[in-house]
Amino acid sequence: MAIADLANPTRFLKFANRTIPWLSGLTVIVFAYGIDQAMLAPDDYQQGATVKIMFLHVPSAWLGMLGWGLMSVAALGTLVWRHPLADVAAKAAAPIGAAFTLLCLVTGSLWGRPEWGTYWVWDARLTSELVLLLLYLGVIALWRTVEDPSRAARAAAILSLVGAIDLPIIKFSVDWWNTLHQGSSVFRVGGSTIDSSILIPLFIMAAAFTLLFFTLHLAAMRNEILRRRVRTLRLMQATAVS
Amino acid sequence: MTPLAAILVRDMRIAVRVGGGALIGVLFFLVVVTLIPFAVGPNLPLLKQIGPAILWLAALLASLLALDRLFAADHEDGSLDLILTGRAPLELVVATKGLAHWLTTGLPLVIAAPLIGLLLNLDAPAEITLVLTLLVGTPALTFIGLIGAAIAVTLRRGGLLLAVIVLPLTVPVLIFGVAAANTVGPLPFGTPFTILCALTLASLVVGPFAAAAALRQEME
Amino acid sequence: MNAVNHMGFIVASYATAIAVVGALVAWVTLDYRAQRVRLADLEMRGVTRRSTPAQSERTIEQAKEKA
Numbered sequence: 001m002a003i004a005d006l007a008n009p010t011r012f013l014k015f016a017n018r019t020i021p022w023l024s025g026l027t028v029i030v031f032a033y034g035i036d037q038a039m040l041a042p043d044d045y046q047q048g049a050t051v052k053i054m055f056l057h058v059p060s061a062w063l064g065m066l067g068w069g070l071m072s073v074a075a076l077g078t079l080v081w082r083h084p085l086a087d088v089a090a091k092a093a094a095p096i097g098a099a100f101t102l103l104c105l106v107t108g109s110l111w112g113r114p115e116w117g118t119y120w121v122w123d124a125r126l127t128s129e130l131v132l133l134l135l136y137l138g139v140i141a142l143w144r145t146v147e148d149p150s151r152a153a154r155a156a157a158i159l160s161l162v163g164a165i166d167l168p169i170i171k172f173s174v175d176w177w178n179t180l181h182q183g184s185s186v187f188r189v190g191g192s193t194i195d196s197s198i199l200i201p202l203f204i205m206a207a208a209f210t211l212l213f214f215t216l217h218l219a220a221m222r223n224e225i226l227r228r229r230v231r232t233l234r235l236m237q238a239t240a241v242s
Numbered sequence: 243m244t245p246l247a248a249i250l251v252r253d254m255r256i257a258v259r260v261g262g263g264a265l266i267g268v269l270f271f272l273v274v275v276t277l278i279p280f281a282v283g284p285n286l287p288l289l290k291q292i293g294p295a296i297l298w299l300a301a302l303l304a305s306l307l308a309l310d311r312l313f314a315a316d317h318e319d320g321s322l323d324l325i326l327t328g329r330a331p332l333e334l335v336v337a338t339k340g341l342a343h344w345l346t347t348g349l350p351l352v353i354a355a356p357l358i359g360l361l362l363n364l365d366a367p368a369e370i371t372l373v374l375t376l377l378v379g380t381p382a383l384t385f386i387g388l389i390g391a392a393i394a395v396t397l398r399r400g401g402l403l404l405a406v407i408v409l410p411l412t413v414p415v416l417i418f419g420v421a422a423a424n425t426v427g428p429l430p431f432g433t434p435f436t437i438l439c440a441l442t443l444a445s446l447v448v449g450p451f452a453a454a455a456a457l458r459q460e461m462e
Numbered sequence: 463m464n465a466v467n468h469m470g471f472i473v474a475s476y477a478t479a480i481a482v483v484g485a486l487v488a489w490v491t492l493d494y495r496a497q498r499v500r501l502a503d504l505e506m507r508g509v510t511r512r513s514t515p516a517q518s519e520r521t522i523e524q525a526k527e528k529a
Contacts, residue, residue, distance in 0.1 A: 050468045053475045060479075096486060103482045107475045109360070114468045119360050122284030130276060130361075137269050212483065219490040226497035230504065237509045 007084050009225050016222040023215045030208040037201040053111040055202060059209035060104035064132060065167050067097020072164040075157035087153035091143055092220035098136035105129060116180060124173035125181040128166055135163040245330045246338045253342035264346040267304040268354045274300040275358050286363045293362035294372050294423035301351045301376055302412060305383040308347045310404045312339060313395040326461055337450040340388050348380035372423045379419040382442040385449030386411045392453035396460050415441050
């Protein structure tokens with residue numbers, strides 16, 4: 001079945017109904033494995049057990065950025081190709097991405113308190129991640145404020161594309177500025193600096209979180225399609241000649 | 243359901259819906275506080291020192307947000323006329339709308355303040371003090387705001403005028419609110435706090451009466 | 463490095479993660495049920511999607527004009 005076939009909302013609903021159950025199951029399994037491996041992973045020689053917060057913090061950060069990236073791609077779908085499901089994909093992704101960005105900030109703050117002595121510091125990476133959360137909340141507010149779904153979609157699409165500038169800023173903030181947050185240690189030129197006994201559980205947890213993201217996203221897209229059907233039917237009902 | 247209770251529920255429902263002021267107020271609060279370190283510099287001890295003042299200012303500005311739609315929206319769809327000709331005393335209706343505004347705009351700010359205080363490096367005693375002063379002071383901000391909202395009701399672009407009218411009136415609340423928030427020790431009880439309480443109590447009475455009078459003037 | 467002290471932060475992190483994920487799952491699930499209920503309700507009242515796209519288009523246009 002080609003991707004283009006999914007453009008039809010009804011076919012997409014069928015696809016979602018079939019996919020969500022087993023995708024959720026897979027997510028649970030990978031999480032179980034990931035948490036098991038995370039708990040078994042050795043303590044960091046400097047940080048001790050607090051390094052275990054990394055297994056939550058880093059995947060959340062990646063997912064927060066993935067969410068906005070997905071919204072930006074969907075924005076192109078809306079503005080350039082007028083793909084029918086692009087709007088739905090963008091709207092569904094926003095709350096999920098926002099939640100993971102919030103989780104990243106909170107776990108980071110809880111990790112920072114024992115490690116740096118403070119819950120928060122206004123360095124480049126933390127600030128740009130906070131700005132990402134504000135962007136998310138702004139776009140969610142925009143979705144909720146504009147009544148007509150297609151106008152809301154276009155406005156949100158523009159905001160998503162403009163806000164995407166924050167993503168490279170977050171990624172490279174630790175290189176461009178002097179930050180308290182540690183430098184890139186996973187995806188960097190020359191390979192990761194983290195030992196594989198911790199790196200592998202990290203990747204498993206990242207995979208689990210990513211599966212969770214897509215499960216939630218599919219489900220949220222399904223809900224949004226149903227919501228639009230309800231709205232259309234109610235509009236029809238309101239104007240029906242009895 | 244009594245008429246006043248019905249108005250309370252209706253206003254609260256509108257505030258949390260699409261285009262309403264409820265959660266956007268908290269978002270604005272967060273955005274304003276985030277801007278401060280960009281302007282003032284990320285110096286944590288400095289932020290801790292001016293933190294309570296910043297949070298009070300941001301709360302004041304965020305409270306102002308939903309105010310301009312308070313009466314204007316009712317005026318536009320005609321419900322204000324119904325309210326004016328209804329049996330419930332206008333002062334009580336205005337007070338009820340004020341209560342709805344505080345519950346949906348002011349109270350979320352009070353709840354969000356401790357988390358946002360963390361961004362400004364406030365410690366636990368300072369947080370508690372701040373929350374108590376905001377809890378007591380935000381109703382004053384709402385009820386004083388009612389006056390401006392009533393005066394600006396018939397204006398289409400009343401938002402900025404409303405701010406210009408209301409902000410000077412809220413200066414005493416701001417002064418004593420920040421002074422109370424800066425008192426040492428978790429509990430802010432002292433002269434500034436007492437005066438803050440007095441200001442709030444006074445505004446709960448003066449606000450609705452003045453706003454009702456203004457509405458009657460405007461709507462004639 | 464006092465690992466015992468830091469246990470509180472680790473537990474708080476995992477608890478927050480569970481809370482956030484739980485909230486997301488709850489949101490998605492409850493929203494799904496709400497939409498299904500509304501659709502079933504509308505279907506019960508006989509409001510169904512017209513089979514002719516042209517008819518639906520016209521009705522939606524009328525609705526938009528009136529709204």
